[in-house]
Amino acid sequence: MKKIIALHWFIILLIIVYVIQFLGNTYLTIFTPEFMDFSDSFYDKFILGYYTQFVALGFSVITFVALFFVQKALLITIKKGFFNKDSAAKFKVAGKLFLVSGILSMLWDFILLVYSKGEPYFITALSSDFLLLLIGFGLLIVADYINNGNTIQQENELTI
Numbered sequence: 699m700k701k702i703i704a705l706h707w708f709i710i711l712l713i714i715v716y717v718i719q720f721l722g723n724t725y726l727t728i729f730t731p732e733f734m735d736f737s738d739s740f741y742d743k744f745i746l747g748y749y750t751q752f753v754a755l756g757f758s759v760i761t762f763v764a765l766f767f768v769q770k771a772l773l774i775t776i777k778k779g780f781f782n783k784d785s786a787a788k789f790k791v792a793g794k795l796f797l798v799s800g801i802l803s804m805l806w807d808f809i810l811l812v813y814s815k816g817e818p819y820f821i822t823a824l825s826s827d828f829l830l831l832l833i834g835f836g837l838l839i840v841a842d843y844i845n846n847g848n849t850i851q852q853e854n855e856l857t858i
Contacts, residue, residue, distance in 0.1 A: 709765060768792045811824070
């Protein structure tokens with residue numbers, strides 16, 4: 699149980715880092731410093747122009763919401779024990795959100811890779827998207843284990 703508590707606090711730390719990053723990015727978008735004040739010709743090189751930077755923000759919001767579901771699932775696990783349907787449901791939602799975020803990010807980065815004619819940055823971005831997919835599948839598997847364990851625990855209690 700100590701490891702789950704440590705993981706719970708780590709997820710809370712990730713949520714705090716996400717909030718700080720989001721506030722920093724919002725501040726830089728609204729109050730753009732001189733060295734980031736690019737001309738319109740600079741943004742013409744991007745697919746959606748100035749608004750290209752906001753597409754990744756949408757994927758980040760999906761990942762942020764998934765982190766909240768993981769945090770809630772871990773909190774339920776700490777309070778009610780390992781095998782319960784509530785934490786399994788939260789893990790399943792978080793896994794699906796991570797999968798959606800990973801798939802959308804991967805598609806977007808692939809489009810950017812094709813549009814940029816093979817820039818190395820987008821190749822490395824694809825690997826982080828693949829990691830999101832793995833986390834999503836992992837959470838779905840954990841949710842199935844929790845559901846199976848819950849069923850076995852209920853049958854064991856009925857047998858006694």
